[in-house]
Amino acid sequence: DTGVSQDPRHKITKRGQNVTFRCDPISEHNRLYWYRQTLGQGPEFLTYFQNEAQLEKSRLLSDRFSAERPKGSFSTLEIQRTEQGDSAMYLCASSFENSDGYTFGSGTRLTVV
Amino acid sequence: SQQGEEDPQALSIQEGENATMNCSYKTSINNLQWYRQNSGRGLVHLILIRSNEREKHSGRLRVTLDTSKKSSSLLITASRAADTASYFCATDAGNMLTFGGGTRLMVKP
Numbered sequence: 001d002t003g004v005s006q007d008p009r010h011k012i013t014k015r016g017q018n019v020t021f022r023c024d025p026i027s028e029h030n031r032l033y034w035y036r037q038t039l040g041q042g043p044e045f046l047t048y049f050q051n052e053a054q055l056e057k058s059r060l061l062s063d064r065f066s067a068e069r070p071k072g073s074f075s076t077l078e079i080q081r082t083e084q085g086d087s088a089m090y091l092c093a094s095s096f097e098n099s100d101g102y103t104f105g106s107g108t109r110l111t112v113v
Numbered sequence: 114s115q116q117g118e119e120d121p122q123a124l125s126i127q128e129g130e131n132a133t134m135n136c137s138y139k140t141s142i143n144n145l146q147w148y149r150q151n152s153g154r155g156l157v158h159l160i161l162i163r164s165n166e167r168e169k170h171s172g173r174l175r176v177t178l179d180t181s182k183k184s185s186s187l188l189i190t191a192s193r194a195a196d197t198a199s200y201f202c203a204t205d206a207g208n209m210l211t212f213g214g215g216t217r218l219m220v221k222p
Contacts, residue, residue: 033209035212041214042201042203042213042214042215043156043201043210043212044212045210045211048208048209089153091156093210100143100144100146100161102146102158103158104156104158106154107154
C-alpha cells in the first residue's frame with residue numbers, strides 16, 4: 001500500500017456533463033476526506049466519511065455533488081451537470097480515527113469547458 | 114470557509130536565506146499542521162505541532178505555536194531552490210483539517 005490513490009489525474013469535460021472521481025485510501029485508515037482547491041487558494045473541505053458513514057458535508061457541496069463510500073474502502077465523488085465554476089483540483093485524504101496523521105492523494109484536476 | 118490566514122501571501126528569497134511564514138487561526142484546535150504543495154501536485158505533510166506544544170523542529174524546519182494569540186510560524190532555514198512551493202497551515206479541531214490560503218515561496222538560486 002503506497003498511499004492514497006486518486007483516479008483520474010486529469011479530467012476535461014464539457015459543461016453539463018457528469019463526472020465521477022475515485023479515491024482509494026490507505027487500507028488501515030477508516031476516515032476519508034474530500035477537499036476542493038481552486039487556483040491560488042487553500043483546500044476547502046467538502047465532506048468526510050468514517051467507515052461507510054458520511055458524517056459531515058460542507059455547504060460547498062451543492063445538490064449536484066454526491067459522495068459515496070459503499071464498503072468503507074474506496075470512495076467516489078460525482079458531480080452532475082458540471083459548471084465552469086466546478087473547475088478545480090479535487091483532493092482526497094485519509095486518516096485513522098484518533099490519529100493526527102492525514103495522507104493526501106495527488107488529486108484529480110477537473111477542467112470544465 | 115477557511116480557518117485562517119497566512120502571511121505573507123508570497124515570499125521571494127535567495128538560496129541560503131531563511132524563510133518565515135505566519136499563520137493565524139480563529140477557533141480552538143487539537144493540533145496545527147504545515148503542508149507543502151508543488152505546483153499542480155498534491156499536499157505533502159511537513160510537520161505537526163500539538164496544542165500543548167510551543168515549538169517543534171524537523172530538519173531545517175522550525176514551527177512555533179502560540180495558542181493565546183492563535184498563531185503559528187514556520188521557519189525554513191538555509192533555503193534551497195528545491196524549497197520553492199506553496200506552504201499551507203491547517204488546523205485540526207478533531208474532525209477535519211481546515212486550511213489557510215497559503216504562502217507561495219520562491220527561492221532563487
